[in-house]
Each structure stands twice: as C-alpha cells, then as structure tokens.
Amino acid sequence: MRDFLVEITTTIPEGTSQEEVDRRRAAESVRARELAASGHLYRLWRPVGELRSVGIWRAADEEELHREVLGTLPLRPWMTPAVTPLESHPNDPGKAGAEA
Numbered sequence: 001m002r003d004f005l006v007e008i009t010t011t012i013p014e015g016t017s018q019e020e021v022d023r024r025r026a027a028e029s030v031r032a033r034e035l036a037a038s039g040h041l042y043r044l045w046r047p048v049g050e051l052r053s054v055g056i057w058r059a060a061d062e063e064e065l066h067r068e069v070l071g072t073l074p075l076r077p078w079m080t081p082a083v084t085p086l087e088s089h090p091n092d093p094g095k096a097g098a099e100a
Helices: 020-036 063-072
Strands: 003-010 039-047 053-059 079-084
Touching: 003 063, 020 039, 020 063, 053 063, 063 079
Parallel strands: none
Antiparallel strands: 003 053, 003 079, 039 053
16 A cells, blocks of 8 residues: 555535534544554644644555545545655655664
8 A cells, every 4th residue: 555645624614504514523533443444544633723634544546545535534525635645765764774
C-alpha cells in the first residue's frame, strides 16, 4: 500500500439539522475505526483550534483512496480533501537502516 497525506476540511451545509450532523459524526467515528482496522487510516490529527484534520491514509493508489476509502466516509459529501502522495525519504528515522 502507498501512503498519502490527506488534509480534510469539513463544511456543514447551512440549514443542516443538529440531529443530522450528530448522526453523521457518529457514523464517521465507526467508519474511521473500520478503516484503521483494515490499515487504510494510519494516523489522524486535528490542528489546534481548527475544524480540519490531517492524516496519513493508505491505499493501493489514489483512485482506491478516493473511491473505496475516503468515498465511504459518512461526512464525505461535506468534505474537501487535499491529497498528497508520499514516498519514503532516505533519512526517515522510522525506516530500517536510515542514517541521521
């Protein structure tokens, strides 16, 4: 699988009921756990004071990432994702044999 840096901004449409927001957020939490268990969601952060997330996601390719991973998120219709494909850096301290 390939790693992707994904920055997601979620904008709730005006006029959406709080019940709908709560329902989707609860479903989003369940789906995120499923994607983490399957290896597609590796890490996820929220910048302090911001309503967006930054994460490392994994998929075979960008098409799979959009269609079968991000596309299955209950909040996806309200999301604007920015996707950056990543590759290993020779100095990555997490890579076996990397030199500082």
